[in-house]
Amino acid sequence: xxxxxxxxxxxxxxxxxxxxxxxxxxxxxxxxxxxxxxxxxxxxxxxxxxxxxxxxxxxxxxxxxxxxxxxxxxxxxxxxxxxxxxxxxxxxxxxxxxxxxxxxxxxxxxxxxxxxxxxxx
Amino acid sequence: xxxxxxxxxxxxxxxxxxxxxxxxxxxxxxxxxxxxxxxxxxxxxxxxxxxxxxxxxxxxxxxxxxxxxxxxxxxxxxxxxxxxxxxxxxxxxxxxxxxxxxxxxxx
Numbered sequence: 001x002x003x004x005x006x007x008x009x010x011x012x013x014x015x016x017x018x019x020x021x022x023x024x025x026x027x028x029x030x031x032x033x034x035x036x037x038x039x040x041x042x043x044x045x046x047x048x049x050x051x052x053x054x055x056x057x058x059x060x061x062x063x064x065x066x067x068x069x070x071x072x073x074x075x076x077x078x079x080x081x082x083x084x085x086x087x088x089x090x091x092x093x094x095x096x097x098x099x100x101x102x103x104x105x106x107x108x109x110x111x112x113x114x115x116x117x118x119x120x121x
Numbered sequence: 122x123x124x125x126x127x128x129x130x131x132x133x134x135x136x137x138x139x140x141x142x143x144x145x146x147x148x149x150x151x152x153x154x155x156x157x158x159x160x161x162x163x164x165x166x167x168x169x170x171x172x173x174x175x176x177x178x179x180x181x182x183x184x185x186x187x188x189x190x191x192x193x194x195x196x197x198x199x200x201x202x203x204x205x206x207x208x209x210x211x212x213x214x215x216x217x218x219x220x221x222x223x224x225x226x227x228x
Contacts (some may be wrong), residue, residue, distance in 0.1 A: 035217070037165075044222040045157070045165060045208050050215065059215035062122075100170065105212040107155040107170030114164065 002026040002110045004096050009115030016086050016119070022079040022096030022112055030074035033057075033099035035108055036081050038092035038117075048094070049081065053102045063089075086119045093117075123148045125211055127220035133228045140196040142223045144209035149189045153213035156185055156194045159222075160205045168207075169194065201227055 008020040020036070036048040049070040050059045058070055069082040079096050093116050097108035124147040134140050144154065152172035157165040167176045169185040172192055182197045196203055204227055209220040 037219075044206075045159070045210075045219045047210070047217040047219060050217065059217075061216050095164065097165075100167075105215075105217050106153070107167055107176075107212065108157075108165070108210075109167045109176065111164045111166075 002098070004098065004110055004112035006094065006096050006112045006115040009094065009117045011118045011120065012086055013121050014087060014119055017082070017084045018086065018117060020081040020083065020094055020096075020115060020117070022081075024077045024079070024098070027098070027110075029072075029077040030054075031102060033101055033103065033105060034072060034079045035097045035099055035105065036070060036079075037095045037097050037108070037111075038090075039095070039114075040089075040092040043092075046092070050099070050105055051079070052104070057103065083117070086117075088119050091117060091119050122216055123150065123211060123213075123218060125209055125218050125220040127207075127209060127223050129223060130221065131224040131226070133226045134199050135228045136199055136201060138199045140199050140203075140225060142194040142207055142209075142225075144187075144192040144194070144220050146190045146192075146211055150211045150213040152188050153211055154185075154187070154192050155210045155212060156183075157208045157210065157219075158203075158205045159208065165208065196225075199225070199227070 093114040098110035156169040159165040206222045
């Protein structure tokens with residue numbers, strides 16, 4: 001069974017950093033594009049970042065460009081999100097999600113359970 | 122960036138009712154649209170991709186249609202387990218924006 005498990009969330013002060021990880025199992029990780037999607041408390045879904053299967057294509061939502069970095073290690077079946085210069089508005093549950101496609105996005109078919117990031121002093 | 126607007130924001134319907142949710146893109150996106158269901162306290166689930174293709178395992182009472190700027194998600198006979206918030210998402214080009222969501226409740 002395909003599964004994604006996020007880790008690395010927590011409480012961080014404004015301006016701080018966190019690194020989220022997502023461990024994949026039950027499918028051939030290197031064959032799929034991956035995404036990070038977040039959901040602020042009581043709010044809707046917000047796509048954050050995308051990385052293609054070979055890391056050749058990467059995209060971010062404007063509000064995190066220059067602060068967040070997505071990466072992956074296909075040898076370790078893992079996806080990462082390095083988050084720097086965190087702001088209160090980054091507070092959310094962060095989900096890692098598998099894309100149905102290899103080199104572009106076409107629907108997110110497997111989601112992790114999410115990891116909570118709280119940015120507060 | 123292309124904006125995705127869903128309507129209504131919420132609805133209440135009876136079991137067995139036909140329910141329709143609309144998603145409008147501010148520019149044409151061909152059929153590069155997905156629909157998701159998020160039940161309370163749960164993880165989002167992919168229902169439909171390519172505007173009208175049902176994801177494996179999704180009940181046939183769910184269907185999607187549309188192309189260009191206007192899309193619909195239809196539940197032909199609302200069931201109690203369909204209580205959820207539904208989101209559309211465009212993926213023709215980054216950013217892969219979600220709609221604001223439509224909350225569906227049972228009357």
